[in-house]
Amino acid sequence: MKEAQNEFFKYTESYKKYGPKIELKISHTVRVEKLCVDIAKSLNLSDEDVELADMCGLLHDIARFEQWKRYQTYSDLASLDHGDLGVEILKKNNFINKFTKKNHETIFRAVKYHNKYRVPNTISDRNKLFVNITRDADKIDILQLFVNGGLVNHTEDAIISDKVYKAILDKKEIKRTDVKTKADDIAVRLGFVFDLNFKRSYEILKETDYINKMIDVQIKDTKNETLVKQLNELREFVNKYIGEMIKC
Numbered sequence: 348m349k350e351a352q353n354e355f356f357k358y359t360e361s362y363k364k365y366g367p368k369i370e371l372k373i374s375h376t377v378r379v380e381k382l383c384v385d386i387a388k389s390l391n392l393s394d395e396d397v398e399l400a401d402m403c404g405l406l407h408d409i410a411r412f413e414q415w416k417r418y419q420t421y422s423d424l425a426s427l428d429h430g431d432l433g434v435e436i437l438k439k440n441n442f443i444n445k446f447t448k449k450n451h452e453t454i455f456r457a458v459k460y461h462n463k464y465r466v467p468n469t470i471s472d473r474n475k476l477f478v479n480i481t482r483d484a485d486k487i488d489i490l491q492l493f494v495n496g497g498l499v500n501h502t503e504d505a506i507i508s509d510k511v512y513k514a515i516l517d518k519k520e521i522k523r524t525d526v527k528t529k530a531d532d533i534a535v536r537l538g539f540v541f542d543l544n545f546k547r548s549y550e551i552l553k554e555t556d557y558i559n560k561m562i563d564v565q566i567k568d569t570k571n572e573t574l575v576k577q578l579n580e581l582r583e584f585v586n587k588y589i590g591e592m593i594k595c
């Protein structure tokens with residue numbers, strides 16, 4: 348794994364000249380890798396499969412660097428799908444061989460589908476396992492970014508719109524296209540909890556207290572009483588859900 352990580356750092360080094368935002372995705376990747384390993388171990392996977400989960404985490408955002416270089420944005424809506432581009436990059440000149448000679452198809456699936464709204468039913472159970480580990484790890488770390496100010500939101504003027512609020516109460520993940528206000532962006536992150544696949548992912552959320560911390564940060568940042576009320580209601584709802592998922 349060490350060699351693959353070195354290869355990743357070598358690759359990303361050449362993108363650092365495109366600005367400080369490149370570092371954000373390097374550190375995100377390192378954290379996602381660790382989360383993938385944590386989740387994989389909780390599932391009692393073999394050492395080889397834990398390493399494969401680690402590899403999926405390492406490579407899931409490989410396209411972020413090229414995306415930033417080409418478009419100076421990490422918004423897929425404003426540029427292109429970075430999961431799809433990731434597979435393209437790894438396939439080109441068999442770049443993936445520099446990281447590993449094994450399990451290419453599984454890694455391609457994890458990269459391609461880590462950021463999609465839904466994972467298609469057509470992929471095999473084994474591939475789906477690694478896709479889901481990667482998706483959970485990625486989502487947990489995105490919540491962490493919200494707590495630690497990696498993502499900036501100005502919520503002063505905005506409340507969570509009805510459709511998005513209802514989606515959370517219906518325990519549905521929110522589609523990016525339904526996002527109408529800046530406050531909806533916060534709700535999208537809260538909605539992540541309904542699309543986690545493993546008990547361990549919920550335990551990590553509880554242990555790290557990311558949901559409460561994330562809401563506290565947003566509440567501290569706004570004088571909008573309606574938004575504060577919405578966030579506190581959603582906090583209670585989401586925490587209850589996390590508790591239920593840990594118990595089952």
Ligand SMILES: [Fe+2]
Nearest residue numbers: 407408461462
């Ligand atoms: Fe990603």
